Amino acid sequence: MPDRFFSEVPLRPQQLVTLDPQQSHHLLHVLRAELGDEVHLFDGGPDEYLARVVSKDRRSIRLEVVSRIERPAEKSTELLVAAAVPKGDRFRTLIEKLTELGVTAFLPVQSTRTVNPFSTSLRQKAEQWVIEACKQSRRNSLLEILPPMTPDELLFATRHISERYVACAPVDLQVLLGSENSEPSNPPKLDAGDAAGDTILATCRRALLVGPEGGFTTDEVRLVCNAGWRSLSLGQHVLRIETAAMAGAALLVQAEHLPR
């Protein structure tokens, strides 16, 4: 299959595209592209395009979009994953796997016991990891990286989402959720006139929430339960953030495909 490159500008047939320096270098000096060579391009939308090298010098390369590639349109999973940011390479693993699995958006949750802050530079790195994972997995739409929220803000911003799950640690959270769920839930009064929320959030039909390594505080658990989130059991063991997020995403995205 031809190599895939990402265009920051939206694509249409006949458009001329200049790749960013890193991708230009890869195409020029690693793949040694010649005039007339064909590659595939994607721009974060659901489609993929055929493009041809029309000019090049030592540093930059120019492509012309030949046509949109006819394929079944990529279907959105409409799944939001909101999780604490795990440390080091584990965050990269998380972002890469959520991209491969087709998750729509990732939202970093800043709860009381969150230890890893979500900086602007981390966000930029995450966006690069998404593009790399899209190239490899042949996904066209990008996993959207949303700005961080506290649990309160998240609950408010996701109040329109119909299927909402909290990934359970087998010990603490499940017990807490179990005891909370046995009481009648009492949804907080939300002001329907508030800002309509982010466009991306509005497209999500399902949400998965994963807490930090230290777990949510009792107050946070109460908040989530009162807002009507259901617990999603992920087995007998204590899962790391990225494992719970990936396993929960695999279940929520793919459960309908499982033969029974």
Next chain:
Amino acid sequence: MPDRFFSEVPLRPQQLVTLDPQQSHHLLHVLRAELGDEVHLFDGGPDEYLARVVSKDRRSIRLEVVSRIERPAEKSTELLVAAAVPKGDRFRTLIEKLTELGVTAFLPVQSTRTVNPFSTSLRQKAEQWVIEACKQSRRNSLLEILPPMTPDELLFATRHISERYVACAPVDLQVLLGSENSEPSNPPKLDAGDAAGDTILATCRRALLVGPEGGFTTDEVRLVCNAGWRSLSLGQHVLRIETAAMAGAALLVQAEHLPR
């Protein structure tokens, strides 16, 4: 929760245990254990034990098992995951996540397009990763790392397993499986008198097979389909080995827990 340590010798109350040098160092010089301090031990069986420090010097530490900890016994998922070995850190991620998810055994598959050989030293590393992941996830039984097999050998060794799935790449394998499945399957004649197979394999009720990055060859796909394995769709995108293995394992282990 107290820290957890692994004992290579089977545990029972009153038994004296000497930890390996690495764990001794951790307990002595990182956690600065004192005589009488309590830790939890596991030996790869389904139970966990309470133990107390009874003697120590600068290099080694001795524990006495006080009691078995009363908890619901750990339930085996009876799931075998057979996959090509991904490169570098991806293999560590795979082993760690399969351990957290509760998978029973991992079997490295050496198919035609497998690029990463499975050496004895890699096996020893993998066994250490399993122990580390067990400590962290509070899993007591170990993920068993089985010796590598070719697809032929695997099909023969797993012929008793009732639920067998191949994780599909959306492009090549699914198409091939689809076309093969439309013909009547023709299971190869197996000699029922052959060796009963590995004890661990005999305990597995479900199996998941994941091919190498380059995909199975057409002959390998035919072999697997003829042996009656079913395709397990994992979405629209091309998944890396470790992603397909983790997502497939999450589905097969946890599907019954998903609220519908």
